[in-house]
Amino acid sequence: MDAISDLAEELAQSIQRSVAVDDTDLCLLGYSTHFGDADPLRLLSLANRRIEGPVRDATFAAGFLSWREPRRRHALGFEGHEHDRMAFPLRSRRGLLGVMWVMMPDEHDLTPEEMQRCQATAQAMERVLIRSQHEESESAREIGTLLFTLLSAEQRDRSTAERDLLDLGLFVGCAAVTALVVDTDTATPVADEWPALLLRAMRLAVPADRARSAASAVHGDQGFLLVGSRDATARAQVDRIAERVIDEVGRLDPSMTGRVRVGVGSAVGLDSASRSYDHAVAGSRIARSTGRTVVRWGDHPTEALLDAVLVPGVDATAVPELLTGTVDAQSAENLRTVRCFLDEAGGVARTAERLHLHRTTVYYRLRNFEKGTGLVLDDGGDRFLLHLWFRIRDRIGAVTADGDHVGGVPTSVERPR
Secondary structure, eight states, X not given: OHHHHHHHHHHHHHHTSOEEEEETTSBEEEEOOOOSOOOHHHHHHHHHSBOOHHHHHHHHHTTGGGOXXXXXXXXXXXXXXXXXXXXXXXXXXXXXXXXXXXXXXXXOOOOHHHHHHHHHHHHHHHHHHHHHHHXXXXXXXHXXXXXXXXXXXXXXXXXXXXXXXHHTTOSTTOSEEEEEEEEEOSSSOOOTTHHHHHHHHHHHHSOGGGGGGEEEEEETTEEEEEEEESSTTOHHHHHHHHHHHHHHHHHHOGGGTTOEEEEEXXXXXXXXXXXXXXXXXXXHHXXXXXXXXXXXXXXXXXXXXXXXXXXXXXXXXXXXXXIIIIITTSOHHHHHHHHHHHHTTTOHHHHHHHHTOOHHHHHXXXXXXXXXXXXXXXXXXXXXXXXXXXXXXXXXXXXXXXXXXXXXXXXXXXXXX
């Protein structure tokens, strides 16, 4: 940002110390010329435009995001962090905007006059960043509206949104786009700050050189990230971004660690983004029901088919008592053994190996299960019934007197409008 660099340069010339400014992700916003006081880490961060590695981790561990007052950050003594820095947090009423670093290569502190100049410059930088943040917020709202318009049932609306996104310089030259849907578990509510945190995590997950090939938005507690690629088969890159979303959420809010699921849709043309979105929503539901963190819809055809054909909120009373009562009443160890036996296509040896059991124990449990249920595991029909039940039983819930579904996993999500 030119305005930030201009302010940094003016201050640096005044106090004869080099100045750099990072955002809340420790990405470089601006810097001054230096006076031979830049240590290897600062020079590297100027080249990479970001502080990374152990120094980055140590800075966040020191409570960087909650800093409110200027402080002297002592040299860490590793990764090129050889000089002290004076840190001036840049804040708005909503939180931290970034930090201004003043290099401190010797033991001398800043004089009162130098401190006054630094604080005045920090205030000027805060005003610049607040204006920039407002502009970015307006742009983010516009992009979010266009993303969700891509999901419209009206072809005219979808075409208009596609054209407007391209006019904004997004997805230009992309052969395909892939939708990612980021969802949370439903056990506990999320904080009020969650939508903003999720939006930030999705942005940080996209590499800087791919920023114009991605766009993100949040509706309620659910995130929508659309990633473009020049090659319709750029699968690995999309998968890395999905994993990075989860990592960034955990870094920004450790309380959300393990609570985030990402569904990855199919690679389609921008005009078919709604299809990829539907697949990603299904993927997020599959992730939740199977306990996975990332699910690519196309990699789980059985679960995807079940998700497509099961009606939302299956009433447990509509399921045969043989399954909800007799089968589910069997011991957990017998049910686990039977399920593994079915997954291994009836192979006792493979079942025993996978469960770390003796074959005799596997045979014993299978016989106990047959005795307790009256089902025959050598019968193809019974096997199909059980295998299907094991796949869908976690999706079945009770129905209240008012007809509301309780428990299980809903199999449809209303599209945001």
